[in-house]
Amino acid sequence: MRSRIGRGGVTLLAALVLVLGAGCGKEERKAAAPPVTDVGVITVSLRDVPLNFEFVGETQSSQQVEIRARVNGFLEQRTYTEGSLVKAGDVLFRMDQKPFQAALSAANAELAQQQARLTTARANLNRVRPLAAKNALSQKDLDDSTGQEQAAAAAVEQAKANVVNAKLNLGYTTITSPVNGLSSFAKKQVGSYIDPTNSLLTYVAKLDPMWVNFSLSENEVLQTRSQTASGALRMPERGALEVEVIMADGSVYPSRGRIAFQDASFSAETGTYLVRAEVANRDGQLRPGQFVRVRVIGAQRTRAITVPQEAVIQGQRGESVWTVDKDNKAQSRAIEVAEWTEGNWVVRSGLREGDVVIVDGTVRLAPGAPVRPTPVGAKPASAPAAQGAQKSADQKSAAQPAPGEKAAP
Known part of the structure; x- marks a missing residue:
């Protein structure tokens, strides 16, 4: 009977010891300090950073010329390929020339007729002038001869002008491109009658150079002026701003x-x-007509604070970063970002010069968690020391004998 009770008491005592031991272990784990996290940090400072502005723009030909007919008539021929590149002087259209050739012939005939009349008038004046000087003819006869000669000379000049006009009209039937550029489709087909109401035939757009138009809102203009006046924004000299065009597929x-x-x-x-x-x-x-993004390069943001993209955390309440306080503990801080430049965010508010910002190792951080900061790009100094201390402790532990054993000789 005593042996049974003794064995039962021993079993009960062992169970009690195990329960108490487990409870003590939990308390020890609860009291253990949280682990120190290695993080990469940067110390923010004020510096001048390049600032780019982006706008939506549209391309426009630097010289888009309407090709119009300058005379009335039937369109006889289209000599260019629609949509092709043409050079200045290339023939694009031809109109029916026969009526204008006939008009030129008539003008030449009229000129010859007036020149013949002028020859007769001058001969008559040459005969009248010496007779009038001898009083063989009256002064009136001299004046009439002089007037006829002058009128014939004026008629000749008018006939010459008509010939020039007829030549111009005949030349206008051959329609050429005034510039090098890209041709559009023909707006009138061969056989159409062309008059001032439908004289537009096509257009040619000059491609080099190309214009890119974009617009600034009134607020953007006023902000730029105020920031420039305050010194927060530095603009280059007039004409020094460069423009970079970004295509629809993102290529530059x-x-x-x-x-x-x-x-x-x-x-x-x-x-x-x-x-x-x-x-x-x-x-x-x-x-012409492409929508592109326009990046204006050349301005500078003065005395700005920047942080890399990996340091900024996007949350429901906005952007924030992890910082390291004087006790080497992580703290979350809300910030307001402005422009994006060279892979960094310009911080408008929330950080000051000298703040230490965590850029690596932010995944497992919590407010108040102890951290071991290491400047980004430098090898952690604590790692080799920790490894050496661990190795020394292991060697020391292996050298010491277990309880009840003798040390090795």
Whole structure:
């Protein structure tokens, strides 16, 4: 009977010891300090950073010429391929020349007739003048002969002008391109009668250089002026701003341009301010009417604070970053970002010069968590030391004998 009770008491005592031991372990784990997290940090400072502005723009031909007929008549021939590149002087259309050739012949005949009359009038004047000097003819006869000679000379000049006009009209039947550029489709077909009401035949758009038009709102213009006046924004000298064109697929057009024109006033319809850039387009990659993004390069944001993209956390309440306080603990701080430049956000508010911002290792952070900051780009100094201490502790533990054992000789 005593042996049974003894065995039961021993079993009960062992169970009690296990329960108490487990409870003590939990308390020890609860009291253990949270682990220190290695993080990469940067110290923010004030510096001048390049500032780019982006707008939506539209390309426009620097010289788009309407090709119109200058005389009335039937359209006889279209000599160009619609949509092709044409050069200045290339023939685009021909109109029926026969009526204008006949008009030129008539004008030449009229000129010959008037020249014959002038010859007769001058001969008559040459006969009358010496007779009038001898009083063989009256002064009136001399005046009449002089007037007839002058009228015949004026008629000859009129006939010459008619010949020139007839030649011009005949030349207008051959319609050429005045510029190098891209031709459009023919708006009138062969056989159509052309008069002043339907004289537009096509147009030719010059491709090099290409204009890129974009607009600034009144608020953008006023903000730029105020920031420039306060020194927060530094603009280059007039004409030094460069323009970069970004295509619809996101690719950057290889040639940069410059601001060539700024409107004198705001548009009464849209309230915007028109700006025009001029870009070289030798290969014809840009075409009129394309919508592109325009990036204006050359301005600088002075004394700005910037943080990299990986440091900024997007949340429901806006942007924030993790910072390290004086006790090496992580703290979340709300910020307000402005422009994006060179892979960094310009911080408008929320950070000051000298703040330490965490840029690496933010996934497992919590407010107040201890961290071991390491400047980004530098090798953590604590890692080798920690590894060496761990190795030394392991060696020391292996060298010490277990309880009840003797040390190795």
